[in-house]
Amino acid sequence: HWLFGQVALETPDFLRLPGYVERHLGSGWKKLAGLSMILGTFGALLAYIIIGGKFLSELLGPVFGGSEFFYTLIYFSFGAFFIYRGVKPIAKLDVIFLISLFLIFSVIALSGLPYFKLKNLLASPSWDKLFLPYGPILFALWGATMIPEIEEMLGRDKKLLGKAIFVGVLIPILVYLFFIVAIVGVSGAQTSPDAISGLKPFLGEGIIGLGYLLGILATFTSFIALGLTLRKVFTFDFKINPSISFLLTAAVPLLLFLWGFQDFLSVISLVGGVAMGLEGILILLMYKKIRPNKVWLVLPLLLIFVLGMGYEIVYSLK
Template identity: 30%
Template sequence: MGFRFSPFLTAIGVIAGMIIGSGVFALPYAVSVSGIWPSFIGAILAFLAILGIHLAYGEVVAHSSHEHRLPGYVHTYVGKTFGRVERAAQIFAFNATLLIYAILGGKFVSILFGYAFPLSSTIIFDTYADSGTFLFFIVAGIIFAFGTIRTIGFLNFALSLPFVFATLWIAWFALRFGVIEHVISVPGGSPFFSFSVFVFSLAGLSVIADAKGVFTKHENLYDSRRGLRPAIVVSTTLPFVLYIIFILAVLAISGGAVSNESLSGLQPILGDGVARVGALIGLFAVFTSYLALGYDLRKIYEFDMRLPTFLSAALVIVIPFLFFIAGFVNFVGLMSLVGGFFVALDGIFVVFVLRAMRRQGLITHPFVPFNTTIQAALVLLFAASAIYEFWHQLL
């Protein structure tokens, strides 16, 4: 009998592999910009809101017999116009996020291989990072063309493990070289900045429908210990705990001198080798997220736009690549916009979809408390985030 991951672990791999991505490397910098106490409040609010939305969406997909993604559910339960709005918003946000992952993946590849990288001497690309991004697109494209959700779930689980060990490794160095005063004395000055970065870094809504897909008809989707609900809780909580450890460790070592991607600020203390180790960890993190999010975008094209499977897989690679060669490389601004505006918009629509399904009596196994107060709190929090981000990014 061949080796086979359990659906529970595979679901955790799908969701957690998506969540643990590029955002984590910006979190220590974001906390240093906002200050430790505003960031602490923002982190708790972001975690509770994202966990609530993840469970709410898990409840939606678990009680639906249709192969939709969020735009399809919005179309069915909220209205056709809102469904079109959500579909356009998700397609843009997903492609922007895939571009973020690919650009960062290219940077990590260039750090790892530098002049030894095969394409780095060609005239097609201006920098080694550009060559690395091209290779990133090629490898991801092959996996999308031939992989299944179980394959991607296994890869996500396996490739996420190095980040877990690396976080603990950095925390150990922080105990040796870090100073607690560095954490307390981070400068701050922009208290709301870190919230959208935490939201971006914790968001895994897009792959919850994929996680449902790993449970076959012979396995209990609603199992209280090894079903979809506990998989969502574990997959959202574990990255959050690792993020907090990573943030405190990096700040304890770097203090106010933390770099915007965390790694270079650690190099003077931890040694030159940290750059390559950090790049390898970063490559694993963004690659797992790219696979998980790309698979879900492919399903949006297939289920909600009725496109053929091959064309859907091709678009997942081609559209971000076209944006890349067109010169859209400001991933920091894209990260903030996606987290603060588009993820917030998703959260609001999830509330309305689940509200409609419960009113129609379609829910038999609730995943989350969902009274009027909780609904209002989630909508108001995400609406405030979207308005703030829209005002600062788009106006």
């Protein structure tokens, strides 16, 4: 993230990843960057539709009835509406969402304290699956595509970009770490893929309802932010009509869901390990172009991304 920030600061104009790649590596690389970013963002939007629809179904289904598919369509429809409206209403909602997330997570964490067991965190690892979390972790922490958005919001205060990136990376790491410790410490071996439903035997329906609300808010804000970014990529980097850009952004992930791509963990593993890994490689190549004396920093990171991509591809084909 910091390396991409350096590339952004040394590049005039407000571009997105494909535009930066074209400027520093050439038009041929832009096509690869565009394909990687578009497929990765489509995959991320699909993942949020899958898990967001499940959370909404678990929260409202027992009260109003209806299938998970029905609630997935509702979740998608609201997200598509905000992507269509643009960034201004989202900026106001984000503050409310963040405060709500903090309050709800605090209630869940305090409610789980009586059930927290340290031994749940010390379970023997499965060494054959040691690298299995690579893709999901990269998916959870990857925010490079948002850096041009941050640069644009800072305007003339671009010198603050480095600090913004540092804080923007550190806070999610700490929050995710606390979240993992809290969830696994309570549910242990019963931890579910969505993290929330596995807490039901311990915390009861009321607290779990708050957990589902937390999941909806967290995924919904990410769904909108990524959707807006992808729409801008289509509009500004690929010169596509804004209305068609919106239709592409909204329709493709929904069609993938309807086609049967509905396994959340498989989607985020492949998106994180392959698409975001490829974005990382392109960012490193651009940084090497503007800082040719920093090869010692670039090469080890390149190796990690290449090996990670290979692992996820091989594992997904098993």
